[in-house]
Structure formats: structure tokens, C-alpha cells
Amino acid sequence: MTTVGERPAQGFENNDMKPVGHGRMLRKEDPRFLRGKGHYCDDVQLPGMLHLAILRSPVAHARILSIDTTAAAAHPKVKAVVTGAALAEQGLAWMPTLSNDVQAVLATDKVRFQGQEVAFVVAEDRYAARDALELIQVEYDILDPVVDARHALDPSAPVIRDDLEGKTNNHCFDWQTGDEAATEAAFTAADVVVVQDMVYPRVHPAPMETCGAVADYDRIDGKLTLWSTTQAPHAHRTLYAIVAGLPEHKIRVISPDIGGGFGGKVPIYPGYVCAIVASIVTGKPVKWMEDRSENLISTGFARDYIMRGQIAATKDGKILAIRTDVLADHGAFNGAATPVKYPAGFFGVFTGSYDIQAAFCKVTAVYTNKAPGGVAYACSIRITEAVYLVERLVNCLADELQMDPTELRIKNFIQPEQFPYTTRTGWVYDSGNYEPTMREAMRIAGYDELRREQAERRERGELMGIGVAFFTEAVGAGPRKDMDILGLGMADGAELRVHPTGKAVVRISAQTQGQGHETTFAQLVAEEIGISPADIEVVHGDTDNTPFGLGTFGSRSTPVSGGAAVMVARKVRDKARIIASGMLEVSMADLEWVKGSFHVKGDPTKSVTIQDVAMRAHGAGDLPEGLEGGLEAQVCYNPANLTYPHGAYICVVDIDPGTAKVTVRRFIAVDDCGTRINPMIIEGQVHGGLADGVGMALMEMIAFDEDGNCLGASLMDYLIPTALECPDWETGFTVTPSPHHPIGAKGVGESATVGSPPAIVNAVVDALKPFGVRHADMPLTPSRVWHAMQGHPTPSF
Amino acid sequence: MQVTMNVNGNEVTGEIEARLLLVHYLRDHLGLTGTHWGCDTSNCGTCVVWMDGEPVKSCTVLAAMAGGRKIRTVEGLEQNGQLDPVQQGFTECHGLQCGFCTPGMMMTARALLDRKPNPSEHEIREAISGQICRCTGYATIVRSIQWAAAHEAASAAEAAVADASVTVDSVGVGGPS
Numbered sequence: 018m019t020t021v022g023e024r025p026a027q028g029f030e031n032n033d034m035k036p037v038g039h040g041r042m043l044r045k046e047d048p049r050f051l052r053g054k055g056h057y058c059d060d061v062q063l064p065g066m067l068h069l070a071i072l073r074s075p076v077a078h079a080r081i082l083s084i085d086t087t088a089a090a091a092h093p094k095v096k097a098v099v100t101g102a103a104l105a106e107q108g109l110a111w112m113p114t115l116s117n118d119v120q121a122v123l124a125t126d127k128v129r130f131q132g133q134e135v136a137f138v139v140a141e142d143r144y145a146a147r148d149a150l151e152l153i154q155v156e157y158d159i160l161d162p163v164v165d166a167r168h169a170l171d172p173s174a175p176v177i178r179d180d181l182e183g184k185t186n187n188h189c190f191d192w193q194t195g196d197e198a199a200t201e202a203a204f205t206a207a208d209v210v211v212v213q214d215m216v217y218p219r220v221h222p223a224p225m226e227t228c229g230a231v232a233d234y235d236r237i238d239g240k241l242t243l244w245s246t247t248q249a250p251h252a253h254r255t256l257y258a259i260v261a262g263l264p265e266h267k268i269r270v271i272s273p274d275i276g277g278g279f280g281g282k283v284p285i286y287p288g289y290v291c292a293i294v295a296s297i298v299t300g301k302p303v304k305w306m307e308d309r310s311e312n313l314i315s316t317g318f319a320r321d322y323i324m325r326g327q328i329a330a331t332k333d334g335k336i337l338a339i340r341t342d343v344l345a346d347h348g349a350f351n352g353a354a355t356p357v358k359y360p361a362g363f364f365g366v367f368t369g370s371y372d373i374q375a376a377f378c379k380v381t382a383v384y385t386n387k388a389p390g391g392v393a394y395a396c397s398i399r400i401t402e403a404v405y406l407v408e409r410l411v412n413c414l415a416d417e418l419q420m421d422p423t424e425l426r427i428k429n430f431i432q433p434e435q436f437p438y439t440t441r442t443g444w445v446y447d448s449g450n451y452e453p454t455m456r457e458a459m460r461i462a463g464y465d466e467l468r469r470e471q472a473e474r475r476e477r478g479e480l481m482g483i484g485v486a487f488f489t490e491a492v493g494a495g496p497r498k499d500m501d502i503l504g505l506g507m508a509d510g511a512e513l514r515v516h517p518t519g520k521a522v523v524r525i526s527a528q529t530q531g532q533g534h535e536t537t538f539a540q541l542v543a544e545e546i547g548i549s550p551a552d553i554e555v556v557h558g559d560t561d562n563t564p565f566g567l568g569t570f571g572s573r574s575t576p577v578s579g580g581a582a583v584m585v586a587r588k589v590r591d592k593a594r595i596i597a598s599g600m601l602e603v604s605m606a607d608l609e610w611v612k613g614s615f616h617v618k619g620d621p622t623k624s625v626t627i628q629d630v631a632m633r634a635h636g637a638g639d640l641p642e643g644l645e646g647g648l649e650a651q652v653c654y655n656p657a658n659l660t661y662p663h664g665a666y667i668c669v670v671d672i673d674p675g676t677a678k679v680t681v682r683r684f685i686a687v688d689d690c691g692t693r694i695n696p697m698i699i700e701g702q703v704h705g706g707l708a709d710g711v712g713m714a715l716m717e718m719i720a721f722d723e724d725g726n727c728l729g730a731s732l733m734d735y736l737i738p739t740a741l742e743c744p745d746w747e748t749g750f751t752v753t754p755s756p757h758h759p760i761g762a763k764g765v766g767e768s769a770t771v772g773s774p775p776a777i778v779n780a781v782v783d784a785l786k787p788f789g790v791r792h793a794d795m796p797l798t799p800s801r802v803w804h805a806m807q808g809h810p811t812p813s814f
Numbered sequence: 815m816q817v818t819m820n821v822n823g824n825e826v827t828g829e830i831e832a833r834l835l836l837v838h839y840l841r842d843h844l845g846l847t848g849t850h851w852g853c854d855t856s857n858c859g860t861c862v863v864w865m866d867g868e869p870v871k872s873c874t875v876l877a878a879m880a881g882g883r884k885i886r887t888v889e890g891l892e893q894n895g896q897l898d899p900v901q902q903g904f905t906e907c908h909g910l911q912c913g914f915c916t917p918g919m920m921m922t923a924r925a926l927l928d929r930k931p932n933p934s935e936h937e938i939r940e941a942i943s944g945q946i947c948r949c950t951g952y953a954t955i956v957r958s959i960q961w962a963a964a965h966e967a968a969s970a971a972e973a974a975v976a977d978a979s980v981t982v983d984s985v986g987v988g989g990p991s
Contacts, residue, residue, distance in 0.1 A: 225850070697908050
């Protein structure tokens with residue numbers, strides 16, 4: 018029997034001094050990455066492995082007249098050439114998307130976007146596979162493309178989806194939320210109404226690792242093993258079973274180390290299916306890795322929302338109502354990864370952090386001749402668009418009323434005593450205390466001093482801007498009664514086994530793409546059962562070895578899978594208590610849990626550690642009557658609600674009046690993600706999202722020319738921030754726990770991506786105030802800022 | 815064609831196609847998968863290795879061009895079971911998340927510190943500006959490199975003190991022969 022060493026005082030954040038639990042702790046996954054020993058998809062090498070390359074459409078819209086694969090098939094290193102027609106014979110030419118649409122695996126009738134998959138080659142090495150693509154002859158009858166979503170519903174627009182029976186236009190879906198009549202009444206009664214059109218352009222998550230897969234189909238036992246760049250291995254397994262007709266227990270999906278996902282690795286891409294088909298056809302393992310251009314032109318884009326926002330207020334700055342019309346460009350197939358009931362994702366939280374009387378929004382989605390996708394790039398399932406809309410509108414209102422943007426926000430915040438707060442569009446915010454978060458950001462920034470400096474600089478003709486944004490996120494999808502993807506509920510499983518010597522393994526359904534699950538999930542379990550995180554192995558990303566769950570996206574790991582990890586640890590601890598009561602021969606009520614051991618109340622000399630209990634659970638000694646041996650448990654955690662993190666961001670920019678180049682001088686981010694598990698990892702998540710914001714606000718856009726050619730098809734054309742465009746981020750935090758999450762944690766992965774773009778745009782617009790600019794659309798490149806300074810609206814490309 | 819090069823101190827010879835990229839030679843032929851393939855256009859820098867001491871983007875170097883040269887990859891950073899201070903800095907300061915850009919970042923960082931042991935923040939940012947990280951927002955990478963610089967400086971100072979004390983001791987026993 019041992020006693021636990023001295024425990025740190027409350028609020029101690031350095032875990033190096035603490036045997037177990039929450040706090041700063043270096044990452045358990047780092048040692049392999051530091052040595053170049055990470056194991057990513059393209060690192061998988063199997064004996065006899067073949068390589069697959071995909072022939073893609075060079076045009077945006079065309080009918081396929083013929084495909085001649087003779088020369089490619091005759092290439093000495095080629096093992097197979099497969100077209101859509103061949104797949105159609107097996108019923109595999111089309112597959113369901115995550116939004117209940119269908120998408121071509123390989124085109125059979127038409128190509129519908131530039132970069133669409135047309136045929137694939139399997140060859141002995143990756144260069145030969147590419148060579149053979151050049152030998153395939155495709156004859157296209159080129160059709161007019163639909164490039165501008167604004168004209169997709171014109172009667173004269175060509176119909177893209179003529180594969181859908183009876184389809185006579187490019188309408189994808191309509192969705193609305195809120196109370197239209199009440200909103201109209203509030204607008205009619207308002208003193209001030211501000212209307213602003215804004216575009217959230219198409220961007221791309223562009224993770225450093227592109228998408229790929231290695232499929233290995235064993236013809237003898239009929240088992241398919243698929244290593245793939247997926248953020249949702251379990252969901253993918255089920256969908257492969259449905260699409261390919263393979264029995265689900267014969268499919269093992271392994272998501273190895275993933276080089277960043279950002280939502281772009283949630284959908285199933287045709288390449289994965291092609292790799293599976295290729296392995297079945299050839300009887301060999303087959304690797305497919307797309308290159309950067311393929312990644313940018315064909316995998317899940319993000320945003321592409323054309324919005325008209327309206328905000329109504331009293332003349333003294335009380336916001337009354339918000340409404341918006343959205344035209345959503347979904348590309349050629351509706352491939353958005355979003356819960357079924359929410360075709361526009363969680364855009365419904367566009368009322369933001371404000372207590373208002375009425376709200377209404379209408380989203381119309383259309384098909385265009387562009388790549389499918391829509392929900393990616395750390396967007397919290399369309400909350401990026403919602404937060405951008407409301408935070409730009411509030412700033413426009415502040416301009417109109419000549420109020421300080423912080424003062425206007427604070428005046429309209431939902432108050433702490435109003436939580437749980439039901440918004441006018443029906444979302445139940447779990448908890449929040451907004452003003453302290455805003456004040457903390459203002460304190461760190463030295464807000465008043467910044468405003469004084471700005472006034473002085475303006476006197477000198479210098480262009481300095483201060484941008485403010487405040488966001489409320491809705492993350493952790495989600496409660497089963499409300500949320501599913503293709504009928505799969507969004508709960509998460511967890512299994513925990515404590516071995517006889519008191520070491521443990523926890524198996525989780527979420528997996529990491531860099532978020533550090535192997536560390537934080539060990540910490541979550543450690544905090545509950547008193548075993549050091551170093552002694553807890555986290556298993557993830559392998560469907561044969563982990564319980565079912567929907568995966569890592571929408572900041573859902575901590576809110577959902579993290580909840581599961583905590584609950585399974587508590588279940589194990591409950592069993593351990595029963596065993597401990599037998600060992601100490603006292604009733605359970607007489608036991609006190611001090612992290613890591615059970616003590617007899619009033620007798621500090623009598624205690625057993627969790628390790629003692631583990632050995633007893635597996636040993637030969639008696640256990641309390643009716644109790645099975647072993648010390649393990651499993652749960653499936655169904656969250657009661659989403660969690661609602663919030664944050665206050667302040668950005669300071671300088672604009673060169675000669676070149677119109679924007680420099681982000683400072684960025685202050687104060688996040689409230691509820692209970693904090695590992696502050697080092699939280700800070701890292703926030704930093705990454707802030708850089709995303711710099712990219713989207715100032716640099717990144719997937720643009721198209723009038724023929725539908727993608728103009729962002731390489732990293733020379735699609736600009737991503739480097740270390741030189743990013744400042745040294747200044748972060749802070751407040752803590753408002755979630756009332757329903759087992760430890761009060763809320764999730765943080767996407768907060769900064771959601772909150773930073775409006776802060777930066779607000780700063781740029783603020784800097785351009787002397788030019789009478791009220792709005793300019795992202796990305797605020799020097800040319801766009803220059804246009805704005807000349808009084809011209811943002812160019813339409 | 816046949817190519818011979820020195821990789822992390824070992825001479826290797828391989829039969830290759832003339833068009834084979836160095837990144838694919840290292841990864842697919844030698845199994846050194848720590849060097850990654852990210853963009854094909856020299857923009858992302860996840861493929862950075864050293865060629866004769868200079869950081870190069872191995873996606874735009876032919877394996878044939880590396881013939882007769884010394885290549886150092888991330889697998890060659892650790893020496894005698896000791897992590898390089900740059901590697902230590904990256905874990906201490908959370909300079910990596912998904913780990914995909916990390917090898918290239920560390921190779922560039924090591925080259926920078928070899929030339930300039932005490933770089934300014936701006937010099938660090940400039941040095942890694944040919945490389946992209948999608949996870950960290952760069953601040954922690956900068957701190958990681960600063961950590962390595964500071965610890966190398968401290969080690970050098972310790973070594974100098976140790977050397978000095980050896981000299982004193984030596985003097986005490988009559989001086990070195």
C-alpha cells in the first residue's frame with residue numbers, strides 16, 4: 018500500500034511537477050515526429066505494391082464522347098486501366114456523398130468540373146502510372162460551364178446534374194431558419210438598418226499532406242485493409258460497406274499519422290474508392306497519393322457563400338434583429354460533410370453573441386461546374402461564414418452609429434444569467450460570460466492606447482486599423498436525436514482497460530491529425546483514474562481496434578470523444594471502488610478517492626492504490642460477491658447538447674499607402690473553451706487558426722476563369738501565409754465551463770479560424786476609414802485594398 | 815543509371831531512372847520517409863534536406879544531381895542517440911502538431927543556427943519563410959528555434975567553463991606536456 022505524493026495546489030498548470038491529470042505536458046507523439054519516424058499514408062510500403070494515378074478532366078463541363086485506353090493498357094509497366102464504364106458494370110461508377118447526393122467515382126456521361134476523375138491507371142511504380150495517363154485518349158464535347166453561382170439559376174443556364182432524374186435546373190436545396198414575420202416587424206420598427214453584401218470566397222484547407230490511400234484486399238479471406246487519409250475512419254468503413262457491398266467486418270480502415278486535415282479529409286474521395294477497386298481487380302496492394310494540384314482542384318473546398326446581411330437597431334445601439342440571404346455555391350456535387358438536418362451546417366448561429374428580438378435567414382444552394390465540398394477548413398460546419406457575417410454587420414452598424422465597436426458589442430451581449438440561452442434560431446447556448454472575455458482582450462491589447470495611437474497616425478496620413486471580433490461557436494456535434502450523417506449518429510465510443518500492473522490502454526473513436534490526442538486523452542483518463550498519462554496508451558485511427566464513432570472534425574473530439582474518455586474512466590473507477598472496499602474490508606461509503614488511491618475515511622494509514630486494485634482485479638484473490646474479474650469498461654457517449662466556446666479577438670494592421678499592402682502588426686486572441694486540459698496544446702490550436710485567418714482574410718482564394726479553369730491549382734497560385742505574414746500571436750483565456758460536458762470542456766480546434774477573419778477584415782476596413790470604405794471583400798490583397806482606396810468595389814473574380 | 819551519394823554518413827549506390835526526384839529516391843528507394851512530399855513546386859518546403867551542407871528542396875532536385883554529394887536528412891539530425899537541440903526545442907516549445915512540415919523546418923533551422931548561432935526573430939522567420947506550416951501559425955516554431963539557440967549558447971558557455979577548468983587543473987599539476 019502506498020500513498021500518493023504531494024499534490025499540487027489548485028490551478029497549478031505545469032504538469033511536469035504533477036503525477037497525473039490536466040495541465041501543460043509535452044506531447045507523447047512528438048518523439049517519432051522529431052526523428053522523421055511518423056507513419057503517414059505515403060510511408061506505407063507493402064510487398065508487391067502497385068501505384069495508382071488518376072486521369073482528370075481538363076475542362077469544367079463536357080460530354081464524354083469516347084475514351085481510348087488501348088495505348089495505356091499496352092504500357093509494359095501498367096497492370097490495369099479502368100474507366101467509368103468499367104465501374105458502371107460493377108455498379109460502382111457513382112457513390113453517395115455525405116449530404117445524400119451522389120458523386121461520380123469516375124465520370125461516365127459528363128465531366129462536371131475541371132479536375133474530375135475520368136479514369137485510373139495501376140502500374141508498377143508511380144512514375145509509370147503517370148506516364149500511362151498521357152496515353153489515354155479522351156474525346157470531349159465541350160459544354161458551356163456554370164461558373165458564377167449568381168447565374169446558376171438563370172433559365173438559360175446549362176443543367177449540370179442531368180444525371181438526376183427530372184432535373185431541369187441547377188438548384189441544390191433551400192433552407193431557412195428563424196421567424197420571417199417577426200424579423201420584418203423588428204426591421205420596420207428600427208431606427209437604423211444597415212445592409213451589406215459580402216462574399217466569403219471559396220478557399221481550400223490545403224493540408225501539408227495531400228489525400229491518399231493504400232488498399233490491400235486479401236482474396237483468400239476477403240478482407241480489405243485500407244490505410245487512408247481520413248478524419249472519420251469508422252464512418253468511412255460503414256460507407257465502403259454500403260457502396261462496395263463488402264461485409265463491414267471484413268473492412269479495416271486505418272488512419273495512420275495524418276499530415277493535417279482541417280475538415281478536408283472528412284469526405285470520401287473517388288481516389289479512395291479507386292484504390293479499393295484497383296486492389297480487388299489486381300489482387301495486389303495499391304497506393305494512390307494525389308499531388309498538390311489534384312488536392313487543390315478536386316478535394317473539399319470551403320466557404321463560397323455569397324451573403325446579403327441586414328442588421329436593425331435602435332439609434333442608441335440596441336440591436337433588434339438580423340437577417341440574411343445566402344447564395345451557396347456547392348459545386349458539381351453536394352459533398353458537404355454536415356448533419357442531415359442541417360444542409361447549411363450550423364450557419365443558424367449567425368445571431369452571434371447578441372441578445373436580439375428576431376432573426377431570419379434563407380439559404381439557397383446551387384450546383385456549379387466546380388469541385389464539390391463546402392464544409393472544410395476548420396469551419397465548425399459553416400460557423401465561419403455565420404460569424405463573419407454577424408461580426409462584419411455589427412462593425413458596419415458601429416460605423417453607422419459612430420459607436421466604438423467594443424462598446425456596441427458589450428451593450429448587446431447575452432448576459433451571463435441568461436444561459437442556457439435559446440437563440441432566435443433555436444440554438445441553446447450552454448454557458449457563457451462574454452464581457453470579461455472582451456475586457457481581457459482589450460486589456461492585453463491596450464485598446465484605449467491603440468485608439469489614441471491610431472488618431473495620431475491618421476493625423477500623419479498613416480493607415481492603421483484596429484479590428485474587433487467576438488464569436489460564439491457551436492461545436493461537438495452532436496446529440497443523436499438531432500444529428501446524424503447518412504443515418505449514422507454522432508455519438509462516440511471509448512474503451513478503457515487497466516492492465517494487472519496498473520498501466521492502461523484507452524481506445525477512442527476520434528483520431529488525431531495533429532491535435533495531440535495521444536497526449537490529451539491520456540491526460541483526460543489520468544485525471545479520472547489517477548494513473549500517470551505516461552502509463553496510458555491511447556489507441557486511435559484503426560477501426561479494428563477502436564469503438565465506433567464519427568471521427569475528428571467540427572472541434573468534436575474533446576466535447577464528444579473526450580466526454581466518452583472521461584465517462585469510461587469513471588466507470589472503471591466505480592468498479593475499482595467496489596474492489597477496493599473488499600480489499601480494505603470497509604463499505605464503499607467509507608472510502609475516499611484521492612487521485613490515484615482509495616483511502617478509508619478517518620484512517621489515513623489504510624489505503625490501496627489503483628495499481629493495487631488492478632492487480633487484485635486480475636489476481637487469484639477473492640473479489641466482492643457477484644463481481645467479474647478484470648478492470649475495464651466501455652461506453653458510448655451521446656452528448657446532451659453542443660458546446661459553445663467563445664472568444665474576443667483584436668487585430669492591429671498597418672497598410673502601406675503606396676502599395677496597399679496589409680501587415681498584421683498584432684493579434685490578440687482571448688479564448689474561452691471551458692475547462693482547459695493542456696494549455697500548451699490549446700495555445701497551439703489557437704495559433705494555427707489565427708494563421709488560417711490571415712490566409713483567408715488577406716491571401717487565399719480558389720478562383721476560376723470564365724471557362725471554369727481553376728486559378729488556384731498550385732501553391733504558386735494559392736497563397737498560404739508563411740512565417741513572414743504572421744505576427745507573434747498574443748493569447749489569453751477565460752474559463753466558463755460547459756454545464757453538461759463531464760469535465761466542462763468545450764473544444765477549441767476551430768475557434769480561431771472562425772473568429773480571426775472578421776477581426777482582420779474589420780481592422781483593414783477601419784484603417785481605410787479615411788477613404789470612406791465601409792466594406793471590402795476577402796482576400797484583401799494589395800490590389801483589392803488599392804481598389805477600395807480608389808473608391809471601387811471589390812473586383813468580382 | 816547508377817548513382818552514388820553519401821546519405822547521413824553512409825555511402826549508398828542505386829540504380830535509378832534519370833528523371834527520379836531526390837525526394838522519391840530517399841523515400842521510396844532508401845526508406846527514409848522522414849522527408850515528405852508536399853507540393854512539387856518548391857513552395858511548401860516539407861521536402862527540405864541538406865546537399866553538401868545547403869538546405870535544398872528535394873522535390874526539385876533530381877537524384878542524379880545528388881551523385882557524389884553529401885545528403886543529410888531528418889533521420890541524420892540525432893547524433894549518437896542524442897537529439898539535436900533543434901529537435902528538443904520543437905518538442906519543448908510545441909513547434910509541431912501534425913508533424914508533416916517538421917522535418918523540413920528542423921533541417922532549415924539547423925542550417926540557420928550553424929551559420930548564425932543567435933538569430934533575431936525576424937531572421938528566423940525569414941529563414942523558414944520558404945516553408946509552410948498549416949498547424950502552428952509559426953510562433954511556436956520560432957520559439958523552438960530560439961530555444962535551441964539559447965541552449966546551444968548555454969552548452970557552449972558550459973563547455974568553455976569546463977575547458978577553462980581543465981586548463982587550470984592542468985596548470986596545477988605542472989601543465990600539459
